Amino acid sequence: MAQVIDLDGERPGRRRRSGAAAVAAGAQRATGERDSRRRRTTPLLADLDPQPLSVIPDDAPPAVDAAAPSGTPSPADAVESPAPAGPSGARRRPPRTAVAKKAAAKKAAPRPTVRPAVAAPAAASSGAPVARRMPRVRVVGEPDRLAAVTAAATAAGEAIADALAGSPRAADVEDKIAAALAFLRRRLTGDYEVDEFGFDRELTETVLLAVVRPLYKRWFRVEVRGIENIPESGGALVVANHSGAVALDSVMTQVAVHDVHPQHRFLRMLGADLVFQTPFVGEIARKGGATLAANADAERLLSAGEVVGVWPEGFKGVGKPFSERYKLQRFGRGGFVSAALRTRTPIVPCAIVGAEETYPILGNLPTVARLLGLPYFPVTPTFPLLGVLGAVPLPSKWLIEFGAPVPTDELGIGAAEDPMLVFDLTDQIRQTIQQTLYSLLVQRRSVFF
CATH class of the missing domain: 3.40.1130.10 (Glycerol-3-phosphate (1)-acyltransferase)
Known part of the structure; x- marks a missing residue:
């Protein structure tokens, strides 16, 4: 049986809440809607607010893989915004909606394209504002095609080097390759000399x-x-x-x-x-x-x-x-x-x-030679009878x-x-x-x- 909803959005038979309770319920619903919208996009790129960014320290914790064993932070937990610190300095996690719980349940699913970084720790209890940093993302796809191709080329080069390592002339091959690359660099940059006659x-x-x-x-x-x-x-x-x-x-x-x-x-x-x-x-x-x-x-x-x-x-x-x-x-x-x-x-x-x-010359065609501006036009057993093959x-x-x-x-x-x-x-x-x-x-x- 269909439900009937009145014009002001309340279901019949339900008592109107007080002002404070209505505001709290609306905030909770809004929080759930925002979480639902976030989970439809890339988790690391949806939670970026226009706040000051902090410098990534050199000793930052390593990225957490989504395919890590149980007990490690999931990708959904890694990108959640850090809650403001309380009086005791402890972090309070916002209430988790049904959509968030569903995403957390899929934490064992591998995510090969994105490796999120661990969220920045909350500020100390001194009340200083929390500075958030841009999460480091590595996407293997269209945005990072050059890096993927470079990695593949590196792997191929290592495979070729391993194959050549067993040969006694591997060092000679490497020297020749290095010399060829250096020669190409000099030709492209113009770093070479010729003498007054044009000799290179x-x-x-x-x-x-x-x-x-x-x-x-x-x-x-x-x-x-x-x-x-x-x-x-x-x-x-x-x-x-x-x-x-x-x-x-x-x-x-x-x-x-x-x-x-x-x-x-x-x-x-x-x-x-x-x-x-x-x-x-x-x-x-x-x-x-x-x-x-x-x-x-x-x-x-x-x-x-x-x-x-x-x-x-x-x-x-x-x-x-x-x-x-x-x-x-x-x-x-x-x-x-x-x-x-x-x-x-x-x-x-x-x-x-x-x-x-x-090229055994059996005869000469002086008329053709004059037309072409040549001193002679030779006739050999293979030229011009065989055309281009006769030039071998x-x-x-x-x-x-x-x-x-x-x-x-x-x-x-x-x-x-x-x-x-x-x-x-x-x-x-x-x-x-x-x-x-x-x-x-x-x-x-x-x-x-």
Whole structure:
């Protein structure tokens, strides 16, 4: 049977209470309504009143987990507002409503997203106002996604470190990772140096040589001889034969000088104009230590004590047909010899066997070469028939031998102005390289082995 309520909100048959009793009953009902509203939201964030905050002491009690055993404060008890202290300094707990009792009954239920802190203790009996502090909350979810991801990454890193700990080379792996991170930091902050020619020593050693080193070690299996003929310090001019349609021989020689030489010296290569006019290739060549094949640049590098590499055959060497393999072309007018004479640096002849077979040139398309602005357009057994796959070099076996250095400091300062002396010395270097090529071809067992 439905109850009838009159207009002033009192049930029939119930006696009107006195003023004081009505006020007390209303306050109790209001307290219950507030508690009911609080329990519908996050407990730690619903009980924040605009009161002064106290500084969290360093020795604050640890957070209480909601999944703790019985006998520990529940999350509902941990966030209740501390009641004002009485005359004796004891804390009085406000009356607990049915909703509060229901929340207390669920104290054993785990709360993985929120870890409330213990409420601040009540003030002393001196009557000072109670300063409440913001509860420390850790929410694993959208507000703290970065912390969660960081924790997961840390755990993954520890797992990888544990897996690597069993390997005897774990320390080497850690050193390489640390070096790579330091290199990235320096590149991002601009904390690196280049010389007046644009040579980036760190980039060359860390990236450029590392990219071509697999070709050097595993694809061409380069064997180096006579590396001791390159001086440990001071300038030197390395003169080598040129071949192979693509100038891979210069790059492999640079790797050989850096990796095999005891002092890990850098070979500063002299390149043609086309190299530096090509987009991206010219910039990489500059950063890798190459510069224009001009006497002025060569003399500046040699005077600075650098090891300079020159391939005097130029495009006539790399573009010659396979039928003329290992036959040296003309060495130009001997400009490299003049640079060595002016700087009084030794000339080291170098012979390279194996580069001729990487791209065997069967023919040339001069019309296409003129349209593309190239000195030649090679036709090999795989290019352009196989397209991009035709650009993969054949895995020939390479031999690089550095001959005995030819001194120039004994010829005098004015020797570079004597054209006959320059011509004779140029021809002597060419003949030395040619004889060394013939000797290496006889010693080579196979083109690919």
